[in-house]
Amino acid sequence: MNKTIFLLMIFLSISAFMLVGCEFGKYPLILDSSVTSGAIRVDLNLPLPVQVTQTTSVNISELRNVTGESVDSMKFYNLTLLIDNNTSPNDAGITGTISVNDNALVTLTNVNISEFQTERSIFDKDLAGKGFQYHAGGVLFLLNALKTQSPDILNVTVVAGTNASSLHFDLKVKLYGQIFANTN
Amino acid sequence: MTRKRSILFTIMSVVCLLTVLTLQVRAQNPLEDAIKQLTSENAKGYLQPFVTAFGANMNSGLYHSADISQLGFTLRLDLIAMGTVIGDAEKKYKATNPYDGSEVETATIFGEQGAIVEPIPGVQYQFQNGQVKTSFIPFFLPQLTIGDVFGTQAIIRYVPIPEVNNVPKVTLFGIGARHCVSQYIPAVPVDLSASIFYQSLEVGNLFEAKTFSLGAQVSKSFAILTVYGGLQYESMSMDVNYTYTGNIPGITVPDANVSLNLDGKNQFRGTAGVDISLALLHIFADINIGSATVISGGVGFGF
Numbered sequence: 001m002n003k004t005i006f007l008l009m010i011f012l013s014i015s016a017f018m019l020v021g022c023e024f025g026k027y028p029l030i031l032d033s034s035v036t037s038g039a040i041r042v043d044l045n046l047p048l049p050v051q052v053t054q055t056t057s058v059n060i061s062e063l064r065n066v067t068g069e070s071v072d073s074m075k076f077y078n079l080t081l082l083i084d085n086n087t088s089p090n091d092a093g094i095t096g097t098i099s100v101n102d103n104a105l106v107t108l109t110n111v112n113i114s115e116f117q118t119e120r121s122i123f124d125k126d127l128a129g130k131g132f133q134y135h136a137g138g139v140l141f142l143l144n145a146l147k148t149q150s151p152d153i154l155n156v157t158v159v160a161g162t163n164a165s166s167l168h169f170d171l172k173v174k175l176y177g178q179i180f181a182n183t184n
Numbered sequence: 185m186t187r188k189r190s191i192l193f194t195i196m197s198v199v200c201l202l203t204v205l206t207l208q209v210r211a212q213n214p215l216e217d218a219i220k221q222l223t224s225e226n227a228k229g230y231l232q233p234f235v236t237a238f239g240a241n242m243n244s245g246l247y248h249s250a251d252i253s254q255l256g257f258t259l260r261l262d263l264i265a266m267g268t269v270i271g272d273a274e275k276k277y278k279a280t281n282p283y284d285g286s287e288v289e290t291a292t293i294f295g296e297q298g299a300i301v302e303p304i305p306g307v308q309y310q311f312q313n314g315q316v317k318t319s320f321i322p323f324f325l326p327q328l329t330i331g332d333v334f335g336t337q338a339i340i341r342y343v344p345i346p347e348v349n350n351v352p353k354v355t356l357f358g359i360g361a362r363h364c365v366s367q368y369i370p371a372v373p374v375d376l377s378a379s380i381f382y383q384s385l386e387v388g389n390l391f392e393a394k395t396f397s398l399g400a401q402v403s404k405s406f407a408i409l410t411v412y413g414g415l416q417y418e419s420m421s422m423d424v425n426y427t428y429t430g431n432i433p434g435i436t437v438p439d440a441n442v443s444l445n446l447d448g449k450n451q452f453r454g455t456a457g458v459d460i461s462l463a464l465l466h467i468f469a470d471i472n473i474g475s476a477t478v479i480s481g482g483v484g485f486g487f
Binding site for chain 2: 026027029076139143
């Protein structure tokens with residue numbers, strides 16, 4: 001056999017061998033994203049007022065900023081609470097609600113502030129026995145909001161009261177979603 | 185070989201090499217996005233099979249005979265292809281559940297879809313999907329062998345590929361030596377040699393890999409056919425550097441810039457192969473068994 005042709009066959013075989021069998025990106029890339037609300041300031045000095053109401057907003061479209069890839073879909077998977085800049089009495093408890101676009105999301109019944117000194121998921125099972133409860137209706141609203149990407153802006157309303165003499169802290173609400181990129 | 189044919193083969197070699205390396209690094213950008221989402225512990229599990237396969241490939245194809253003369257002329261360019269087998273064990277790893285910290289078995293970079301955890305009905309978190317579906321990880325590179333002086337040959341690997349559009353820069357460099365051992369044991373009926381080899385590979389700003397190997401080889405020639413084998417100790421270390429952009433609540437990430445060092449699991453291998461010599465042309469193939477199974481082969485030109 002002519003050596004040139006023989007070697008050409010070797011080259012083509014090796015190249016074909018290299019090129020077959022590898023498939024990239026068969027499944028969509030999944031990107032975790034989050035957006036944090038502005039700090040919700042709670043200042044309460046009893047006996048008045050008995051409770052305080054504050055509202056902040058979260059922009060869902062910011063979740064897409066995590067990637068330059070084309071987005072196929074988004075899914076809600078978590079919402080967390082974090083209390084910062086706390087100068088309340090040590091044993092202060094929070095009683096109140098957190099709602100999203102008027103959908104009740106969380107109810108707190110004398111939950112100690114210290115529970116949220118680190119970021120805590122509203123689905124954290126350890127909170128269940130401490131006066132903390134999430135509402136399925138509010139969770140469903142968040143699931144649909146991220147799925148349909150509407151409304152773009154979520155209004156988070158906090159109504160807080162206490163059994164202590166005062167409450168002073170910043171509350172941050174963080175929304176987590178997963179971005180599913182297009183496979184093309 | 186005529187000058188025209190020589191030029192043709194050189195061009196074909198470069199085209200083949202660039203095609204394969206380009207295809208491999210083309211996937212780097214979505215791959216980089218995927219990796220940047222992982223915490224350091226999850227990234228280790230997700231990437232480990234890739235590191236092991238990469239290291240096994242890089243440490244392959246270093247020799248095709250143990251015959252080294254005390255003083256002679258060896259100048260040979262080999263074009264080597266190798267591939268590591270990816271089995272079921274390489275497609276899964278244990279990750280950390282973001283809700284409660286428990287272990288969850290999910291896909292590695294070579295796996296299928298990522299596992300899904302559901303803290304409450306209707307709310308789900310899905311771990312990263314596998315991004316490379318293959319049963320075989322290929323690799324391809326040139327190698328130059330120069331010798332023989334005092335029974336020693338030098339082995340050099342060098343491939344510089346500049347950044348083109350979104351394809352990151354790739355630089356492969358390897359250097360080592362092989363020494364004839366059978367010259368000290370004249371009565372031995374086979375050829376014996378020993379080797380040492382170091383390589384480094386940089387891909388973009390994400391990966392930097394270093395390998396090292398020490399080996400012992402044996403071979404026996406029968407006319408144009410040479411049967412060879414060997415044992416090799418090897419190591420592979422890969423540094424992965426990225427900015428963590430994922431969001432796993434409750435897991436503290438002390439530094440947004442994550443630097444991982446992953447070691448390949450392949451440490452020892454046995455090799456068995458054959459080489460056919462046709463004047464200036466050599467055709468060779470071998471199988472390597474260790475923590476990873478690697479098949480390599482190729483053609484060589486020269487003396």
